Structures are given as C-alpha cells and as structure tokens.
Amino acid sequence: MSSFPSALGLSPQQTEDVVRMAAAAPSLHNSQPWRFRLSRHSIELHGDPRRRLPAADPADRELRLACGAALMNLRLALAHAGVRPVVTLLPRLAGPSALAEVRVQGHGAAAPADEMLYRAIPARRSNRRPFMDTAVPAGHRHQLEKAVHDEHCRLHVIGRHERSGLERLVQRAHRExxxxxxxxxxxxxxxxxxxxxxxxxxxxxAGPEPEPQDQWVVRDFSGGQARQRVPGKDFEDEPLLVVLCSYRAGKIADLEAGQALQRMLLTATSLGLSTSLLSQVVEVDQAHAELRRLLGEGLWPQAVVRVGYGSPMPRTPRREPWELVMDAGSPVNSPD
Ligand SMILES: Cc1cc2nc3c(=O)[nH]c(=O)nc-3n(C[C@H](O)[C@H](O)[C@H](O)COP(=O)(O)O)c2cc1C
Known part of the structure; x- marks a missing residue:
C-alpha cells in the first residue's frame, strides 16, 4: 500500500499520481523549482528558493512560469481524478513562498478536451533538434492561440518581417x-x-550542434560535451516562432503565463507538434524591452517558443513525488 499522504479526498496513490503529473512540467534548466503542501482541504504549490537560478532569472519570473506550468498540470490531473479544482493565486495566508492554493469546487468527469491535454503531459518534451520544413497548418496555429487565450494571455506569432529583428535580439542577449x-x-x-x-x-x-546560421534558435545545453552534427540536417528554414505574452507584469501575470504556456505546449503535443523555448531574449532586460517594442509595447513577453514537426526526444529526469512534499513526516493526513 502506498504511504504517500492523501489530499483533497483522493487516495494516497491518486495524490501521488497528481503530484507526479504536476512535476512533469517544464522548467528553466530542468530546475524543478516547486514543492507541494498537502492537506485534506487543499494542495498548496510553493516555489522552492533552493532552486532559484539567480544569474538567468534574478527576479524569479521564470521560476513562477515553471510553477504556473506545474499548476496547469495539477489542474488537469485533478480533473482526470474527478475533482473540479478551484485555484487561488498567491494565497496570502499560506506563507511567502506560496504561489497557489488548489481546493475542491465539485466532482465530475473531466471535459474531453482536458482529458486530451492530460494524456499529453507525459508525451511533451522540449525538442532542440532540427524540425522538418513542413509548415504548421493555420488551423493548428489557431488552436495554440486559443489555448493561450483560454488562460488569459496572448500569443503573438512572429511574422516574416519580424524574424530578423528577433534573431538580432536573441543573438545579442545570448552574447551578453x-x-x-x-x-x-x-x-x-x-x-x-x-x-x-x-x-x-x-x-x-541538447540536440545536435547547429550550423552557425541556426545557432540562435537553440541554447547550448551540451555542457561542453562534443555534440553530434547531423550531416545535411539543417534546422528548418522558416521556424514558426511565437511569443507568449501576458497583458501586464507581476507575479500573478507570471503564474497565469506559466499556465498558458503549459496549455499551449500540451495542445501542441496533442497535435503532433514539437516545441522548444529560447529564453535569452526575455531574460536580458535590454533585449526584453526591445522585444516589447517590436511587439507594440502593450504586451509583456513571457516566453519565446519554436514550434514544428520534430523527431522523437528522450525524456528528461524528474525527482520523485515524495521529494516534493513539504513538511513530509508531519501529520498531513490529520484533520486541520
Ligand atoms: C521558463 C522556461 C524557460 C526555458 N528556457 C529554455 C531555453 O531558453 N532554451 C531551451 O532549450 N530550453 C528552455 N526551457 C526548457 C527546459 O530546459 C526544459 O523544460 C527542461 O529541461 C525539462 O525538459 P522537458 O521540457 O523536456 O520536460 C525552458 C523552460 C521553461 C519553463
């Protein structure tokens, strides 16, 4: 029998499963900056200050984005388990590291669209390999836009005339x-x-070593190890690049953007599309400000994503659910 604590009326096994699904979310450098406090009435999502990345993400914006993505997975996993979740962002009484609190609003079967996204959680990968030159159909692009819109954010599709401007910004931010x-x-x-x-x-x-003209679309994650160069396999000529934007800045906007990002990535996965992120341009202040100007000032760029048809990627590792539970060992199952 599982000795995992239980929460929200779920069995210990179901609780472990929803935490595992939440933790399958993407995070900058796979830092997995989340923890969960489980009780009968709530699941709290906390940022993990020991997993901050102060050089790349000094204001913890991407930490909150990753936790927002984990929250999206948590919502889908709870829906799959028959729980209709209600979420409070930045719950004041749960302590300074609390980013969200999830409670039960009701019970019932998950909507088919949410079940489809739930099934995409274990299949989603960051794919830094070259994509095929096949264009992403407009209908698929619209579904990605809708996924982001459903989470109160906006997806800006980079047009041909904007691509060279973005490339310049990414390269400059990367050099810096x-x-x-x-x-x-x-x-x-x-x-x-x-x-x-x-x-x-x-x-x-890490993906193969890109040719010089393609270097801007992927970050070097090889850790200095020699990378394979795939003969004749250049990166796609016209990558589909999208910028996920929030309508404002701030912690709540970051958490909303993280949920929108994950809904979009899971939608892409369920459509057979691959994705990767290129974040230099939203991490370096000057480049971020210029990107804002490129998009027309009104929006707040949160993540830049490359979308296309890629080849299979191995899964990245995750810690076990029991390592993510706060106060493990304290009587989380006792009435509170
Ligand atoms: C906020 C955020 C920023 C990221 N930035 C980059 C990036 O600039 N380049 C990149 O290749 N991957 C980036 N990633 C992807 C992570 O490296 C990836 O999620 C992590 O290694 C786990 O792998 P997985 O996505 O395949 O599960 C980012 C992810 C998040 C959530």
Missing part, C-alpha cells in the same frame, strides 16, 4: 549572457548532467 561568468557557471552546473541525475538537462537532450 555568455560574457557573464556567473551565468556561464550556472548554465554549466545545470546542463550536460550525468546519466541518472534527477534534475538538470542531460547532454542527450
């Missing part, structure tokens, strides 16, 4: 970060990690 010894040290610590590690980006997930 790589000139910063603290950034290089942090990146090296979290990438090219040894086989069997439960966190960080393994070299196998």
């Amino acid at each position: 970060q790589m000139n910063d010894p603290a950034f290089r040290e942090e990146l090296a610590r979290w990438t090219g990690v040894r086989q069997g590690a439960a966190e960080g980006v393994p070299a196998a997930s």
Whole structure:
C-alpha cells in the first residue's frame, strides 16, 4: 500500500499520481523549482528558493512560469481524478513562498478536451533538434492561440518581417549572457548532467550542434560535451516562432503565463507538434524591452517558443513525488 499522504479526498496513490503529473512540467534548466503542501482541504504549490537560478532569472519570473506550468498540470490531473479544482493565486495566508492554493469546487468527469491535454503531459518534451520544413497548418496555429487565450494571455506569432529583428535580439542577449561568468557557471552546473541525475538537462537532450546560421534558435545545453552534427540536417528554414505574452507584469501575470504556456505546449503535443523555448531574449532586460517594442509595447513577453514537426526526444529526469512534499513526516493526513 502506498504511504504517500492523501489530499483533497483522493487516495494516497491518486495524490501521488497528481503530484507526479504536476512535476512533469517544464522548467528553466530542468530546475524543478516547486514543492507541494498537502492537506485534506487543499494542495498548496510553493516555489522552492533552493532552486532559484539567480544569474538567468534574478527576479524569479521564470521560476513562477515553471510553477504556473506545474499548476496547469495539477489542474488537469485533478480533473482526470474527478475533482473540479478551484485555484487561488498567491494565497496570502499560506506563507511567502506560496504561489497557489488548489481546493475542491465539485466532482465530475473531466471535459474531453482536458482529458486530451492530460494524456499529453507525459508525451511533451522540449525538442532542440532540427524540425522538418513542413509548415504548421493555420488551423493548428489557431488552436495554440486559443489555448493561450483560454488562460488569459496572448500569443503573438512572429511574422516574416519580424524574424530578423528577433534573431538580432536573441543573438545579442545570448552574447551578453555568455560574457557573464556567473551565468556561464550556472548554465554549466545545470546542463550536460550525468546519466541518472534527477534534475538538470542531460547532454542527450541538447540536440545536435547547429550550423552557425541556426545557432540562435537553440541554447547550448551540451555542457561542453562534443555534440553530434547531423550531416545535411539543417534546422528548418522558416521556424514558426511565437511569443507568449501576458497583458501586464507581476507575479500573478507570471503564474497565469506559466499556465498558458503549459496549455499551449500540451495542445501542441496533442497535435503532433514539437516545441522548444529560447529564453535569452526575455531574460536580458535590454533585449526584453526591445522585444516589447517590436511587439507594440502593450504586451509583456513571457516566453519565446519554436514550434514544428520534430523527431522523437528522450525524456528528461524528474525527482520523485515524495521529494516534493513539504513538511513530509508531519501529520498531513490529520484533520486541520
Ligand atoms: C521558463 C522556461 C524557460 C526555458 N528556457 C529554455 C531555453 O531558453 N532554451 C531551451 O532549450 N530550453 C528552455 N526551457 C526548457 C527546459 O530546459 C526544459 O523544460 C527542461 O529541461 C525539462 O525538459 P522537458 O521540457 O523536456 O520536460 C525552458 C523552460 C521553461 C519553463
């Protein structure tokens, strides 16, 4: 019998399953900056300050984005288990690290669309390999836009005339970060990690070494290890690049953007599409400000995503659900 604590009226096994699904979310450098406090009446999602990435993400914006993505998975996993969740962002009484609190609003079968996204959770991967030159159909693009809209954010599709401007910004931001010894040290610590590690980006997930003209679409995650160059396999000529934007700045907007990001990535997965992120341009202040201007000032760029048809990728590791429970060992099952 599982000794995992139970929450929200679920069995210990169901509770473990929803935490495992939440933790399958993407996070910068696979840092997995989340923890969960489980009780009979709520599941609290907390940021994990020990997993901050101060060089790349000094304001914890991407930490909140990752936790928002984990929250999206948690909502879908609860719906799958027959629980209709209600979410409070930044619950004031749960302590300074609390980002969200989930309670039960009711019970019932999950909507078919949510079940489809739930099934996509274990299949989603960040794919840094070249994509095929096949264009993403407009209907699929609209579904990605709708997924983001449903979570109160906006997806900006980079037009042909904007691509060279974005490329310039990404390259400049990349150079600036790589000139910063603290950034290089942090990146090296979290990438090219040894086989069997439960966190960080393994070299196998880095993708092949891009040709010079393609370098801007993928971040170097090889950890300095030699990478395979696939003969004749360039990156796609016209990558579909989208910028996920919130309508405002701030912690709540970051958490909403994280949920929107994950709904979009899962929608892409369920449509057979691959995705990868290129975040340099939203991490470096100057580049972020210029990207805002490129998009027309009104929106707040949160994540830049490349979308296309890719080849299968290995899964990245995750810690076990019991490692993510706060106050494990205290009587989380007792009435509160
Ligand atoms: C906020 C955020 C920013 C990210 N930025 C990048 C990036 O710039 N380049 C990249 O290749 N991957 C990026 N990723 C993807 C992570 O590296 C990836 O999610 C993590 O390694 C786990 O792998 P998985 O997505 O395959 O589960 C980002 C993910 C998140 C949530």
